[in-house]
Amino acid sequence: MNKITRQISIIRNLISLIGDNPDREGLRETPRRVLRSYSELFSGYMYSDIQIRRVLQKTFTETHDYDEIIVCKNIPFMSFCEHHILPFQGVCHIGYLPNKVVVGLSKLPRLVDIYSKRLQIQERMTMEIASMIFSTLKSRGVGVIIEAEHLCVACRGVKKVGSRMVTSAMLGLFREQAETRQEFLELTR
Numbered sequence: 001m002n003k004i005t006r007q008i009s010i011i012r013n014l015i016s017l018i019g020d021n022p023d024r025e026g027l028r029e030t031p032r033r034v035l036r037s038y039s040e041l042f043s044g045y046m047y048s049d050i051q052i053r054r055v056l057q058k059t060f061t062e063t064h065d066y067d068e069i070i071v072c073k074n075i076p077f078m079s080f081c082e083h084h085i086l087p088f089q090g091v092c093h094i095g096y097l098p099n100k101v102v103v104g105l106s107k108l109p110r111l112v113d114i115y116s117k118r119l120q121i122q123e124r125m126t127m128e129i130a131s132m133i134f135s136t137l138k139s140r141g142v143g144v145i146i147e148a149e150h151l152c153v154a155c156r157g158v159k160k161v162g163s164r165m166v167t168s169a170m171l172g173l174f175r176e177q178a179e180t181r182q183e184f185l186e187l188t189r
């Protein structure tokens with residue numbers, strides 16, 4: 001069996017497991033469509049840590065000594081919880097205190113994209129984004145806040161539609177200095 005046939009048969013089995021017939025007309029092309037959408041939804045696995053660092057290393061040094069907090073807020077994302085393989089979606093706010101270099105504006109959303117297109121838990125994703133920025137940019141501080149709604153909470157189990165989970169990771173001066181953290185929180189409000 002070649003790779004694609006094997007993958008199709010896995011999705012066909014999943015359809016049977018759900019309780020439907022993978023051979024009925026409406027479902028016949030579904031396995032191929034699912035595979036195509038999975039390769040997009042989970043494209044974050046194509047990036048190694050080294051490649052992610054490379055994305056962030058496109059920096060600018062001509063910052064005119066700008067040394068205040070830089071915030072990129074309301075970055076939308078969709079990810080999948082690793083416990084139920086159901087989507088969770090929301091926004092990510094990122095702030096950092098530059099250390100002589102600033103990163104290109106599109107790079108932070110790229111970073112969120114890469115980490116969200118994997119099976120995730122929100123807590124880990126928050127931390128991964130923060131530590132990658134902190135260690136690659138050698139910034140003086142980093143703060144990441146993620147607010148998201150989890151479909152596994154909204155449509156199954158306790159069925160709480162509209163409840164949002166908020167997680168945050170504060171590193172460097174964002175952790176050590178209350179004023180810096182406060183300023184970041186105000187900027188993301």
Ligand SMILES: [Zn+2]
Pocket residue numbers: 081082083084085086150152153
């Ligand atoms: Zn879940």
